[in-house]
Amino acid sequence: AQKVTQAQTEISVVEKEDVTLDCVYETRDTTYYLFWYKQPPSGELVFLIRRNSFDEQNEISGRYSWNFQKSTSSFNFTITASQVVDSAVYFCALSERETSGSRLTFGEGTQLTVNP
């Protein structure tokens, strides 16, 4: 069975600080996909990134970066120079066997609050 753990329930930072959201996963599959979603106060789920298990290259997109380490089963998300608009709940998710239909298992989410 697959499982995603986001140990940080809530994080509060001051604007311009860097912040890292942790994600640890469990799966028996060798082929799997990892995702991050953002849920702002308005409630919608916004796709941020999808990473497959064969690609361990870290990715950077503007102020966002992701660190995928298979050795520790982690897929951490860092926001550099945080802004108030980054305040949201962030979910890490795992999908085993892409061809089965992207059945996502979500972590519990981390509530990030960026204070001015």
Added chain:
Amino acid sequence: DAGVIQSPRHEVTEMGQEVTLRCKPISGHDYLFWYRQTMMRGLELLIYFNNNVPIDDSGMPEDRFSAKMPNASFSTLKIQPSEPRDSAVYFCASRARRTGELFFGEGSRLTVL
């Protein structure tokens, strides 16, 4: 593209009433998913369809819940009869055929009194 469209955005009903939630996936997407979000249980997959065929409904809580996808552009999630513990935000999502990205609708917030 308009994205995944869900209706209603908000629904308040009384226990015992039938509730129908609707979803229009993104055109061309081959998978459709229904998720439920609650404070206690987080985001749970209820059921998903591939090319309009239900593939896995093991997440549907009980027989009061049913879902249909009569065509590629429409799906419904029905609860009959509704109970207060069904109160949640219900998300519909569809999957991009090429990239595998899952796109969510804005959700339907259900309150059962």
